[in-house]
Amino acid sequence: MLYTEGKIGRVFVIRLEDDDVLPSCVEQFAVKHNIIVGQAILVGGIESGNLVVGPRKNTEMPPDPMLVPIDGVHEVVGVGVLAPDKKGKPVLHMHAALGRSGKTTTGCVRMGVKTWQVGEVVLYEILGADVARLPDKKTGFELMVPGKKSRKL
Numbered sequence: 001m002l003y004t005e006g007k008i009g010r011v012f013v014i015r016l017e018d019d020d021v022l023p024s025c026v027e028q029f030a031v032k033h034n035i036i037v038g039q040a041i042l043v044g045g046i047e048s049g050n051l052v053v054g055p056r057k058n059t060e061m062p063p064d065p066m067l068v069p070i071d072g073v074h075e076v077v078g079v080g081v082l083a084p085d086k087k088g089k090p091v092l093h094m095h096a097a098l099g100r101s102g103k104t105t106t107g108c109v110r111m112g113v114k115t116w117q118v119g120e121v122v123l124y125e126i127l128g129a130d131v132a133r134l135p136d137k138k139t140g141f142e143l144m145v146p147g148k149k150s151r152k153l
Helices: 024-032
Strands: 007-017 038-055 065-084 090-100 103-108 113-127 131-135 142-146
Touching (some): 024 113, 038 090, 065 131
Antiparallel strands (some): 007 113, 131 142
16 A cells, blocks of 8 residues: 545535536646645536446456446436646546436446536645556556655555
């Protein structure tokens, strides 16, 4: 396990509007407000898009993602980590649980999901955390990697 330490900076309370697309709208907000690292919490409604719900086979690398289309309005709760890629652009990795008619689907929103009417995001800026999302050759993912100020347990 690797880790780095930071402190809570600014806290933003954001109202997403109808048809805003996650994760890009939060990433654009982060760029505009110079947020490099953070944590995002989401509650609201999602109308359409695709969730990544796992790899088809856990033995294939890089994995072939399974997608579930969002069909109809769903309630949503989600949590994610914002960290810069190798070029310094903030990238949000968010997983969410979407519910409709007593059924729940959980997955990653990285392929894009569209807000229905309202989404509420609380974005906590984390100052001093030395991390970056870097390409991992084995998985093909951009993994969050603590940098030179990190520690190993």
